[in-house]
Amino acid sequence: MIFLTRKAEFSSAHFYWNDAWSPEENERVFGKCANRNGHGHNYTLEVTVAGDVDPVSGFVVDLKQLKDILEREVVSVYDHRHLNLEVPEFAKAIPTTENIAIAVWNRLDKKIPNAKLHRVRVYEMPDLFADYYGEL
């Protein structure tokens, strides 16, 4: 089995806020991330799929096809958008790096022909990233 990883980038705005809490509690827990005017990041997405090498083509999946799926399912929805305000899954879930990794997984799971989604890694910045492997 081969694990193939493809990278993609998107730039988005977000803020952290839990409606169930008071403004003071939100500011205490989330600090400057709770600024309701939002802030933004250049996110890097690494999607790893697992599969066997096709003996004829030598491919697990066609990289161009994988790139197009990432573009269609994730980048075109998240890039240059405000995650809290414009992306449906973050109407309720706080767009933390952890929740973004889970949301990307849910967008991609079972959509990769001939391969199984193995890991979604989301970098919020080069020093901070979250991994999601589905429910193990």
Place this chain on the structure above:
Amino acid sequence: MKAHLSRRYHFSASHRLNSDEFDAEKNSEVYGKCNNPHGHGHNYTVQVTVSGQVDPVTGMVCNLADLDGFARKNVVERFDHTNLNTLDCFAKKVSTTENLSIEIYGIFKGFTAAHVERIHVEETGNNSFDYAGDESPMPGTI
């Protein structure tokens, strides 16, 4: 105490993706610009991860100089500044990075001073491949 050690190596090579099983039209359809008859090239990065008990005397899993020497002789010198398609290992196999990863894993299995856990090959900044043999890697290690 068991530890994992990873080391990265680099080589530059050309290749062309073309399967003898397909006709010219199908090759062009499947491989796109990677099927360009004159080939193209990449700066490949190979990351090998080995594991073993930390030697209580040296404090090492294995001597890096031994690993470097093995990699230089068997991987870097073998692939660097070559056309992958002309090498014996790709006489019957398409020189995709999937197949290259499997080939390099097989080569590193000849390094006996530590256990070879997995091979990670970066073809470009955006594409990479991991192979850990037929064993399923532990969750979280890839």
